[in-house]
Amino acid sequence: MRWVAAAILLVLAGCGGGDDQIVVSAASSLTKPLTACSGDDVKLAFGGSDELAAQIRQGVKPDVYVAANTKLPDELNSEGLVEKPVVFATNELIIAVPENSDIGAIEDLAKPGVKLVVGAESVPVGSYTRQVLSNLPPDQEKTILANVRSEEPDVKGVVGKLDQGAADAGFVYRTDLVDRLKAVTLPDDLQPVVEYGAAVVKSSDAAQPYVDGLTDGPCADAVHEAGFGKP
Numbered sequence: 001m002r003w004v005a006a007a008i009l010l011v012l013a014g015c016g017g018g019d020d021q022i023v024v025s026a027a028s029s030l031t032k033p034l035t036a037c038s039g040d041d042v043k044l045a046f047g048g049s050d051e052l053a054a055q056i057r058q059g060v061k062p063d064v065y066v067a068a069n070t071k072l073p074d075e076l077n078s079e080g081l082v083e084k085p086v087v088f089a090t091n092e093l094i095i096a097v098p099e100n101s102d103i104g105a106i107e108d109l110a111k112p113g114v115k116l117v118v119g120a121e122s123v124p125v126g127s128y129t130r131q132v133l134s135n136l137p138p139d140q141e142k143t144i145l146a147n148v149r150s151e152e153p154d155v156k157g158v159v160g161k162l163d164q165g166a167a168d169a170g171f172v173y174r175t176d177l178v179d180r181l182k183a184v185t186l187p188d189d190l191q192p193v194v195e196y197g198a199a200v201v202k203s204s205d206a207a208q209p210y211v212d213g214l215t216d217g218p219c220a221d222a223v224h225e226a227g228f229g230k231p
Contacts, residue, residue, distance in 0.1 A: 022043070022207055025066070026045070027048070029173050034219065048120075049068045049123060061201055063210070067197050068091075068155075069197065070196075086214070089231060090196070090231055093186060094186065096162055096172045098162070098180065098181060125173065126151065132186060135189075149166075155172050158170040159181075163180065
């Protein structure tokens with residue numbers, strides 16, 4: 001969605017702020033805890049982790065980058081665009097379905113007529129989803145992918161499609177489950193390792209303390225209270 005990307009660019013470009021304010025560019029799945037723990041001295045810009053990484057590669061410089069995986073922060077670090085990332089939280093990938101759904105296992109996603117929504121391949125939730133499906137028998141993976149009706153730019157888009165009744169099931173993080181939806185848990189042997197990484201982009205007096213606070217401090221507490229696991 002181009003307007004979302006444009007809005008993120010405007011936020012990041014327009015709120016460099018003074019020395020007393022930092023800009024944190026963060027994965028949309030962290031909206032609730034980071035909004036709860038960040039004060040007036042923090043400007044939050046949420047979006048898909050891949051889109052936010054692309055902004056940084058294009059020259060936009062928030063003070064802190066927070067992603068729903070470790071791959072993107074590690075790549076940006078190897079490119080010299082962010083400082084050494086830290087892992088600060090974990091999550092669990094689930095299949096979200098309406099409360100009255102008869103979908104009870106991943107195999108049910110291969111049934112004829114099932115409308116599935118997933119994250120785009122470039123965003124962490126979409127990458128994790130495809131990792132899970134790639135571990136199924138090839139015919140089953142192919143059939144499930146044929147049932148995909150929408151690929152969303154972030155996990156909020158997947159939840160939105162389910163909430164609107166536009167899909168029968170979607171892969172999301174457990175922390176994104178909302179009322180009217182229930183979780184179908186993946187088998188242990190299919191569950192991917194979902195880790196969140198954060199890094200300083202633009203060094204400042206407040207940027208490193210904010211990253212440190214994700215591992216030990218009010219933001220760490222807020223993240224864990226929101227259902228995220230400890231690394």
